[in-house]
Amino acid sequence: xxxxxxRTTMTMAAVMAWALLAISGEAKARGDDEFELHRAVVRLVPxxxxxxxxxxxxxxxxxxxxxxxxxxLQLPETIDxxxxxxxxxxxxxxxxxxxxxxxxxxxxxxxxxxxxLSITPGAYNNDPSILKVRGIEAQSLSTGRGIMVxxxxxxxxxxxxxxxxxxxxxxxxxIDLNPNTNDVGxxxxxxxxxxxxEMVGHGTLVAxxxxxxxxxxxxxxxxxxxxxxxxxVFGLARGIYHALDLGADVINVSLGTQAEPxxxxxAAAEAExxxxxxxxxxxxxxxxxxxxxxxxxxxxxxxxVGGTQLNDERAAFSNxxxxxxxxxxxxxxRSLVPGGGYGKASGTSFAAPFVSGTAALLRSICPxxxxxxxxxxxxxxxxxxxxxxxxxxxxxxxxRLDAATALGVDGAPPAFxxxxxxxxxxxxEDLHLLHAAPRDVNGDGxxxxxxxxxxxxxxxxxxxxxxxxxxx
Numbered sequence: 001x002x003x004x005x006x007r008t009t010m011t012m013a014a015v016m017a018w019a020l021l022a023i024s025g026e027a028k029a030r031g032d033d034e035f036e037l038h039r040a041v042v043r044l045v046p047x048x049x050x051x052x053x054x055x056x057x058x059x060x061x062x063x064x065x066x067x068x069x070x071x072x073l074q075l076p077e078t079i080d081x082x083x084x085x086x087x088x089x090x091x092x093x094x095x096x097x098x099x100x101x102x103x104x105x106x107x108x109x110x111x112x113x114x115x116x117l118s119i120t121p122g123a124y125n126n127d128p129s130i131l132k133v134r135g136i137e138a139q140s141l142s143t144g145r146g147i148m149v150x151x152x153x154x155x156x157x158x159x160x161x162x163x164x165x166x167x168x169x170x171x172x173x174x175i176d177l178n179p180n181t182n183d184v185g186x187x188x189x190x191x192x193x194x195x196x197x198e199m200v201g202h203g204t205l206v207a208x209x210x211x212x213x214x215x216x217x218x219x220x221x222x223x224x225x226x227x228x229x230x231x232x233v234f235g236l237a238r239g240i241y242h243a244l245d246l247g248a249d250v251i252n253v254s255l256g257t258q259a260e261p262x263x264x265x266x267a268a269a270e271a272e273x274x275x276x277x278x279x280x281x282x283x284x285x286x287x288x289x290x291x292x293x294x295x296x297x298x299x300x301x302x303x304x305v306g307g308t309q310l311n312d313e314r315a316a317f318s319n320x321x322x323x324x325x326x327x328x329x330x331x332x333x334r335s336l337v338p339g340g341g342y343g344k345a346s347g348t349s350f351a352a353p354f355v356s357g358t359a360a361l362l363r364s365i366c367p368x369x370x371x372x373x374x375x376x377x378x379x380x381x382x383x384x385x386x387x388x389x390x391x392x393x394x395x396x397x398x399x400r401l402d403a404a405t406a407l408g409v410d411g412a413p414p415a416f417x418x419x420x421x422x423x424x425x426x427x428x429e430d431l432h433l434l435h436a437a438p439r440d441v442n443g444d445g446x447x448x449x450x451x452x453x454x455x456x457x458x459x460x461x462x463x464x465x466x467x468x469x470x471x472x
Contacts, residue, residue, distance in 0.1 A: 038076075038081065048069075048094075070234075104230055116344060129334065130212060144363075150220040151221050166218060171220050208337075237264055250277045251277070256296075268302050277303065280302050282295050284307075284317040286318070305326060306348055307327060308400055322395060326400065327351065333345060333351075358406055366417050373443045418455055
């Protein structure tokens with residue numbers, strides 16, 4: 001089922017506060033986890049007043065996610081952040097209070113060069129990674145039509161010739177607080193590594209891979225990461241919620257934090273409850289602990305994606321662990337870059353979009369299936385790679401993605417597919433066939449009128465309508 005669509009609104013005070021936040025860029029560490037100085041994230045219980053809370057603690061609201069009662073607060077400089085979190089957490093008006101941890105993505109080789117290297121159109125067209133996951137074959141059964149995939153990232157160059165006409169309305173730039181979601185640099189060295197804008201192109205690379213996997217899916221750019229690869233857990237959560245509110249079917253998050261923030265776990269849980277598939281990159285730290293979130297919230301339904309080489313051996317930088325869902329190619333993956341060009345890049349950031357694209361293909365023909373069914377279809381049909389990675393057996397999830405097998409190219413299609421006439425489009429003709437021969441397409445265990453009602457609702461038809469299809 002789809003969500004109601006809401007638009008993001010901001011007060012001038014929030015705009016000014018975010019501008020100050022972007023300029024300051026101050027952070028310190030708690031163990032291995034960096035967080036913003038003099039800031040905290042708090043969620044209040046329903047009915048509690050943020051104004052009264054601020055008055056009691058001498059804090060100021062910098063930004064908010066009002067529908068979820070989540071606030072980003074500025075703390076007095078004399079207050080220790082960790083002590084404030086401890087004190088506020090004991091307040092009965094507070095559901096949780098936590099540090100505003102940084103969310104990042106970095107080059108897996110540790111260098112500060114651009115995230116991508118330019119390649120020729122011919123090299124892009126002959127990318128072996130999409131062949132490895134059998135993405136082109138999968139498109140014989142679905143193209144992703146009618147599905148919106150949110151790219152929660154550094155922005156997307158929607159003017160690229162291969163992305164024109166693919167960008168959904170409603171994207172937002174939470175770095176600069178405007179609707180301009182272009183994937184561009186700002187000339188600032190926000191992470192202090194001596195190089196500015198090394199992550200320009202990150203979001204466009206991700207979007208290009210999703211578009212290549214699911215050629216008729218729409219892309220919703222949500223910019224939460226700056227051009228140096230920095231974000232915060234509040235910003236990440238805000239981006240996920242924005243995608244949910246605009247009706248995204250799949251959300252790709254190719255960045256994260258090694259902290260375990262409740263604000264991200266709540267966002268992941270809401271996505272699962274709403275029937276939205278959330279895909280997260282596992283990270284490039286070559287470790288199993290700590291997991292990078294939101295990928296580390298696979299216990300809440302997030303599909304956590306690690307990285308492999310073309311020979312199905314683990315990419316040397318990829319995180320691993322029992323929390324991992326599966327893997328996909330992550331070494332010198334070829335995609336689109338800003339300015340109409342093509343590039344190659346490495347990292348689990350570019351493994352995740354293969355899975356998001358596959359999820360879009362499945363959701364397109366299985367529109368009323370549960371997230372568990374979609375997720376299970378992807379994982380159950382992955383290629384086992386434990387034998388090729390004996391030191392990581394049981395730590396690489398279900399194996400390496402095989403999109404074609406997940407869609408049913410090699411055998412029976414998903415039992416919950418609504419594409420009953422096999423034309424790669426779910427429309428009123430399929431509804432007629434479901435009337436004639438009921439089947440359980442919504443995963444509730446019964447084939448009955450509820451399946452018909454669910455499909456009718458997804459097609460946005462009322463009882464009097466017998467023609468039409470669900471195109472955005």
